[in-house]
Amino acid sequence: MNLTRRLVAEGLGTALLLAVVVGSGIMAERLSGANVAVALLANALATGAGLVALILMFGPISGAHFNPVVTLSEAWQKNIPMTEVAPYIAIQIIGAFAGVAAADGMFNLPLLFASEHIRTGPAQWWSEFVATFGLIAVIIGCSRSRPGVTPFAVAAYITAAYWFTSSTSFANPAVTLARAATNTFAGIRPSDTPGFILAQLLGAFAATLLFGWIYSTTPKNSTNGGTITSSDLTKKQC
Amino acid sequence: MNLTRRLVAEGLGTALLLAVVVGSGIMAERLSGANVAVALLANALATGAGLVALILMFGPISGAHFNPVVTLSEAWQKNIPMTEVAPYIAIQIIGAFAGVAAADGMFNLPLLFASEHIRTGPAQWWSEFVATFGLIAVIIGCSRSRPGVTPFAVAAYITAAYWFTSSTSFANPAVTLARAATNTFAGIRPSDTPGFILAQLLGAFAATLLFGWIYSTTPKNSTNGGTITSSDLTKKQC
């Protein structure tokens, strides 16, 4: 698969992911009145369901990382070459902002505008550490044993993580940056992004280290991005 | 599989899809009081769950398009012959109206009556473009790599799309026309349908073009309708 095609897939997938996260947040807030639990329920279900579709449709092309810390973790495991890390992360960030703009446009809002949603403090940083640790752990655990289920496992994990963390689990630096550009349900104040991103990097680092050891007896580069083996494209059908 | 049987399957499937969409919308509106978020949550879950069942049960016969733009996209990709496009679309539209009547009948309402639900404007047209683009992208992406998961991916995508678009994602011209014939939760004013349908056609066109390029290295006509390979009927069991 040539790199251009993979970067287009990666950027488009990240854009659609942000459109799902931000768009469903706006819709949920508008319709739910004062009941934030109902809004988060809708937001979590839409995000989880959207992830199933997005990882399945883009996984065979780009690995469907949609997330700089996933790309870094995959590169560390030698599942993608180091030279592709920078272009992957660049296109993820560009796609993420494009997706926020697409969502805001669907709801008649200014395309990009700074969020005022405060998300900070040790409890939320610890949440982001745990959320990202778990995400990377899910990806490594599934991709080294049953890669075909990874899309479902990741989507299920994120659905749960919206609820079990006080930060609602961003777990993704590109998503964090782009969500600073929408003053809606899913937003985050720009000045709060560094704390989130640092916690995400640490969580991803810890998970890659620990799960590299736990799964050390299985072949290292068995998958690309944890969603599908390259042979899946030839043998077809689950 | 002869054409009559496939058209019966396609028409019946589209009818059941509309019964699910419109029926669950009526039930949701009746039970949820003023909380529109709870109503849309029920409507989205019922539609997603219904789609899983309907695509799995009719996919092996007709491809389970239930949607004129899916049929057009499949024909463009040469997955079904051009001569079948017109009968497919005709039976989809007939089935869609029959499904609306079936649902209205289940709730003691006049079988067909014009909707007064206003759905118009650039934000909603952009929503329909994005929604349909994503739907066709999911179908092409999955059917060319892991067709067995397509039913789940499509259902998950539509569940998310109800929430992340301001139009609640019709993404289907036959569905759009038929939903103009019920003045309930899922309805759309007849005069608003052309804008929706045009946006849907453009979204489907863009997705078929782009994903035809992204997935150009995989065999073109590997599936019929993106849900199951013909060999699945002989080899049995996932």
Next chain:
Amino acid sequence: MNLTRRLVAEGLGTALLLAVVVGSGIMAERLSGANVAVALLANALATGAGLVALILMFGPISGAHFNPVVTLSEAWQKNIPMTEVAPYIAIQIIGAFAGVAAADGMFNLPLLFASEHIRTGPAQWWSEFVATFGLIAVIIGCSRSRPGVTPFAVAAYITAAYWFTSSTSFANPAVTLARAATNTFAGIRPSDTPGFILAQLLGAFAATLLFGWIYSTTPKNSTNGGTITSSDLTKKQC
């Protein structure tokens, strides 16, 4: 698999199904205050999730019918011998009442007591016809093409059917009878059961006839009860 073991599985499975339906209905009504939509959402999700587990765990033993019209339809298709129809239906009814008693006991209620929940009239009978037609159609459609997905398709269908029918989709004569014995959320007045059961029988008859024709080119007795092929027990793992 000997008949005793299969009947124990079928009775126990039906009991657990009723425990899920009735128990989650009681819990939902108690916790949801006046919001019936939230209660039905919980009831539908619990029933759908419960069905996934129950069909997967009992399917390989008894076929996991849990439903007299499924048994009749399977017998008509020659998937189970006629001589087993009566014992299957008998144990399903016994199991259903036991399950209602188990659920009522979990919530400190009298084990069996007549319901006063009125469910009658042409709109609800038409709902039961459609609901049962769809259920049998899902089972035949999936079991003749991809039997491994039937448990998921049936569960998804019932989740949707709780919402798109005005009767909340009983679609099962044994369930209907037993739900007359609990005056809770899921109950039905005993005098309303004949109308429901007649509609269910007609829906099952129509679906078996029509889908027997639609799927007539595939082998007839390819599965037992539509959930798993007998070879699945030997070859293991999806």
Next chain:
Amino acid sequence: MNLTRRLVAEGLGTALLLAVVVGSGIMAERLSGANVAVALLANALATGAGLVALILMFGPISGAHFNPVVTLSEAWQKNIPMTEVAPYIAIQIIGAFAGVAAADGMFNLPLLFASEHIRTGPAQWWSEFVATFGLIAVIIGCSRSRPGVTPFAVAAYITAAYWFTSSTSFANPAVTLARAATNTFAGIRPSDTPGFILAQLLGAFAATLLFGWIYSTTPKNSTNGGTITSSDLTKKQC
């Protein structure tokens, strides 16, 4: 797979499970205002989704028991050696308390503090018996016929069991002990734990006995922990 690695996986998995259960309970209670049904809906969905991810990611290493009665049942079926029972149960309990502390920390609460949530009486004990009986039955039923679906079946079962039992289905002695250490939505008064644990042991015993008979014609030690066969690690991909 050496024992250390498996114990780390088992402990970490149990910790994450408790983080999901307790964390989502806190978030749900905080956001849902007075509507307990919405809170339990969020709690149940988060737990079910979390279980899908956790069992898929840890199953291939440790069997993903996360539960002393599962370990006891597996040992009785000779799927794991008797000598591993004590270390498994010890690490599950340690992990469970660590998970509660992690969750409380994510929400700025004291890490461990005694619950005052009263959960007692025959109806709740009967609920725990039924809940645990069903859980062990799901595991045995699936792991002896289609082990690849066990993670999904267990998660679906627990989602349903939160709703159909009056105890909200703890079904796990390690979880019960640890939930006594958080005075939040998911808590249980320490003095109420013995009744729950006794009921759980009896339910697990009954299910292992009965399902050992129902599934007696299939090979006994076909899986480790009911989630995956050892050959899955070599043959790869569902």
